[in-house]
Amino acid sequence: MASSAGEWSAEQIDDYEALISTTDVELLKKAWRNEKASPEILPFEEALVKRAKEQIQLMEETVDDFEESGHDPLIVSLYQMDLDRVQFLLRSYLRVRLQKIEKFMFYIWKTDTYRNRLSIEEEKFTERCIRDMGKHLEETVLSKMPDNYQSVLKQSVISEEDDMVASRKPCFNASLFLKDHVQYIWGYDLQNMRGKFPEPQLDTFVVAKCERTTRPLYLDGSRQSAGFDSRQVAIRTLFTV
Amino acid sequence: MHGRKAYELVKEFGSGEKGHLKIFNNELFERVIEECNEHHNALQSLIRKMQEEGLEVQTAKNADHYGALIHHISLIRNKRCLMAYVFNRAEIIRDLAWKVGLLHELPREIQEKFSDSEEQYFKDHSKSLKLYMSQLSLDVNVDMVPPKDPYIKVRVLEDLGSGIILSDKSANFARHSMHFLKRTDAEQYIARGLMEELTG
DSSP states (O other): OOOSTTOOOHHHHHHHHHHHTTSHHHHHHHHHHHHHHOSSOOOOOHHHHHHHHHHHHHHHHHHHHHHHTTOOHHHHHHHHHHHHHHHHHHHHHHHHHHHHHHHTHHHHHHOHHHHTTSOHHHHHHHHHHHHHHHHHHHHHTGGGSOTTSOOSSSSSTTOSSOOSGGGOOOOOOOOOOOOTTOOEETTEETTTTBSOOOOOOSOOOOOEEOSSOOOOOOTTOOOOOOOOOSOOEEOOOOOOO | OTTHHHHHHHHHHHHSOTTOOOOOOHHHHHHHHHHHHHHHHHHHHHHHHHHHTTOOTTTOOSHHHHHHHHHHHHHHHHHHHHHHHHHHHHHHHHHHHHHHOTTSOOOHHHHTTSOHHHHHHHHHHHHHHHHHHHHHTOOTTSOOSOOSOSEEEEEEOSOOEEEEEOSSOEEEEOTTOEEEEEHHHHHHHHHTTSEEEOOO
8 A cells, every 4th residue: 555645545545445345234235235126036145144143133232231231322322223224234135035036936946046046044935935836826726727737837738848927037127237346237247247148128227326437338348438537426228239 | 709708807807906906706717717628628529539530639730630729729828817817816915924914814804805725825925934034033024114213103003902012111002002112113013004103
């Protein structure tokens, strides 16, 4: 971190921001944001969730101690609010994932990429969901259908693939825009820019803030770009050919 | 006409208010199933007829083949409509489980609209969620809205009696009494319409 007397070089500022952005709360926020914005389920942040739970527990104990020892009630309620917000982040993160599982249970279970992204508890949850749904569909519809038409996933025995309603996949139609650090959109690994290309249409836009100077991204790599120089809200869209 | 009843069923589902269930239309449902079985019988008799005539079922392109094809296609369309009806209702039921609280009694007006299997599905799904939450030892269905204040003021709408244990005190919830409760405690009651939040 070489610098001239007293001034922060751009490099130092970057380092400082890099440090701040790796606190657990920031990581949790990022994971939560990613999960909320993407139509598919993303890899489970197991270590992060574990650490977050431990820290929440620590905070709860601290707050209880403060309350009992008659600490300044303003400080106590500030700690309490902070605690509530972190708890909300964690719960919402898990909740969004559960709701995605509920929506696309058959598809996630069948597709290995997604199945591997579940935590152990989520896997068990998916199994139970599928079992419950299967049982419900069986009782109401399938058992009354003629033979050869009784499958949950296939329309009839002669279908070549699983073409029933229940095995639909998430809609990849949203164009997303993202902050520099977001790693995944629709199964793209941004760093490597490899991945499958579902046919997106320009249905939704997400506005995001850039943390540092970046250039527009053109996925087909065809155009050079001019740099943006300021930290403003940038609205960009992905155009695909 | 083929598929018309199934179409009515789906339309009925679609015409309701979004997120609200209508009563499970058993009668129409049964009629669609009957239609499916009729199609299947017709399909089978046509195939048998072709086989008796010594024709290869897959390839012989005569009137019977196409007749059978039409019955098959109508049948799977009916199946798709029925499955869609049940599946989408199940989606709404799951949302109710999230909103109202797991394994709690739903208000009777909603309960009446379920079919028997749907009631069972609701219970099974609630159990599933509860199991997940206990495995993580974390309640995932509180804090549904980002917290603005840790404590909120509520007014009790129904008589809940005394001795309800909250996380930091127990209080007597008589009707119309007002309390200053922790948000996470009050949320369940608010969602079930037993309390209302006082803002402003």
